[in-house]
Amino acid sequence: MKRLTWHEFDARITKAQAKFSARAAAGIPKAEQFKGGAHGERVTARVGVLLGLAFLICFVTGLLSHLIQHPPSWFFWPSRPVWLYQVTQGVHVLSGIAAIPFLLAKLWSVYPKLFERPLVRSVPHAVERLSILVLSGAAFFELSSGLLNVAQNYPWSFYFPQVHYAVAWVAIGSIFVHVAVKLPVIRRALTRERAPVEPSGRGLSRRGFLATTGIATGAVVLATAGATVPALRNVSGLSWRSDKGSQKLPVNRTAVAAQVTQTARDPGWRLAVVTPVGTRQLTLAELRALPQTTVDLPIACVEGWSQMATWRGVSFPDLLRAAGSLPGVDVRVSSLEKTGLYGVSTLPGEHTADARTLLALELNGEVLNLDHGYPCRVIAPSRPGVLQTKWVAMVEVR
Ligand SMILES: Nc1nc2c(c(=O)[nH]1)N[C@H]1C(S)=C(S)[C@@H](COP(=O)(O)O)O[C@H]1N2
Ligand SMILES: [Mo]
Numbered sequence: 001m002k003r004l005t006w007h008e009f010d011a012r013i014t015k016a017q018a019k020f021s022a023r024a025a026a027g028i029p030k031a032e033q034f035k036g037g038a039h040g041e042r043v044t045a046r047v048g049v050l051l052g053l054a055f056l057i058c059f060v061t062g063l064l065s066h067l068i069q070h071p072p073s074w075f076f077w078p079s080r081p082v083w084l085y086q087v088t089q090g091v092h093v094l095s096g097i098a099a100i101p102f103l104l105a106k107l108w109s110v111y112p113k114l115f116e117r118p119l120v121r122s123v124p125h126a127v128e129r130l131s132i133l134v135l136s137g138a139a140f141f142e143l144s145s146g147l148l149n150v151a152q153n154y155p156w157s158f159y160f161p162q163v164h165y166a167v168a169w170v171a172i173g174s175i176f177v178h179v180a181v182k183l184p185v186i187r188r189a190l191t192r193e194r195a196p197v198e199p200s201g202r203g204l205s206r207r208g209f210l211a212t213t214g215i216a217t218g219a220v221v222l223a224t225a226g227a228t229v230p231a232l233r234n235v236s237g238l239s240w241r242s243d244k245g246s247q248k249l250p251v252n253r254t255a256v257a258a259q260v261t262q263t264a265r266d267p268g269w270r271l272a273v274v275t276p277v278g279t280r281q282l283t284l285a286e287l288r289a290l291p292q293t294t295v296d297l298p299i300a301c302v303e304g305w306s307q308m309a310t311w312r313g314v315s316f317p318d319l320l321r322a323a324g325s326l327p328g329v330d331v332r333v334s335s336l337e338k339t340g341l342y343g344v345s346t347l348p349g350e351h352t353a354d355a356r357t358l359l360a361l362e363l364n365g366e367v368l369n370l371d372h373g374y375p376c377r378v379i380a381p382s383r384p385g386v387l388q389t390k391w392v393a394m395v396e397v398r
Pocket of ligand 1: 249250251252253258299300301302335337340341342343371372373385386387388389390391
């Protein structure tokens with residue numbers, strides 16, 4: 001190898017540096033580079049409308065799910081149709097997934113503006129930029145945390161639902177502010193007969209960009225919808241949880257994880273039904289001797305997967321009557337599980353009056369296995385999976 005003189009070496013370094021700085025400079029986006037149809041006001045407004053709609057639907061269905069899990073006194077959620085929660089939560093997860101490509105497309109269409117200098121021109125300009133920062137941050141957080149939750153099953157445990165819920169208000173609030181502030185631009189972009197001077201240049205055309213966004217959105221929705229739409233089960237490569245699982249039903253928390261393998265199999269197990277007239281202790285044999293009801297109901301997890309199954313067991317109206325109480329009262333259900341966050345749930349009167357709300361003993365024609373809640377578990381129509389308490393030990397009239 002030829003030895004370089006110091007001068008030669010220095011010259012090479014200088015040249016490399018110059019080349020590097022030129023590349024770096026080229027990497028910083030300049031407004032002129034973003035003149036394709038994909039960056040026009042009309043694209044931003046159209047994608048914005050889709051994004052806003054997806055967010056609104058996602059927000060409303062998410063709020064419903066939150067209210068069902070933390071019902072204020074004024075709230076009422078019907079037990080029929082049995083698939084109601086399955087649909088609202090499926091729509092929640094799918095609209096959230098659809099919003100991801102819309103959000104990326106919207107950011108792309110305004111990309112150069114995000115790097116505008118000077119950073120702040122005036123007080124209203126500063127407020128506008130700050131609101132966009134809050135909006136994109138909140139939207140990004142909601143979509144990514146929701147997606148991770150769907151994929152990984154509660155990586156943040158209790159923390160996730162609370163934060164996801166709180167940030168949802170920030171997101172929807174900043175969307176309203178943003179739409180209000182941009183209303184003149186949105187109106188101009190969406191209604192003008194004669195197109196405003198469309199930026200022209202290289203890159204995707206407006207139509208091309210919108211079509212790409214649409215195709216990307218359709219693809220991600222199709223890829224995941226099989227988790228809750230039976231007809232799409234074989235189409236959806238990414239339907240994380242489907243009908244694969246013991247007794248043809250996915251399992252979220254196993255008996256081993258819940259540390260109930262001993263207590264659930266204990267022959268001394270009794271179901272305690274506590275009512276104002278006293279406590280009735282029932283053995284498994286006694287539960288089996290009560291009238292049995294068979295019903296097809298879905299488990300619809302808050303994560304978005306759902307699966308229909310045939311359940312058989314004692315209906316809550318029958319159980320309550322057997323213990324000397326009346327159907328239609330609120331009851332608290334406690335599990336043998338002492339460690340997790342989902343060991344206790346409250347069934348509202350609407351559900352305990354419904355003969356399709358069961359303390360299930362069988363699933364798809366077999367005795368419930370340990371992972372599905374043996375010796376007995378709650379299965380109620382139109383309820384989040386998280387409230388379908390497994391390994392039940394006690395039912396208390398409140
Ligand atoms: N005791 C107890 N019950 C529970 C849970 C739990 O963690 N502990 N998980 C719930 C959740 S999140 C869902 S989606 C359903 C799933 O029921 P499966 O495992 O029988 O499909 O059980 C619910 N019942
Ligand atoms: Mo769940």
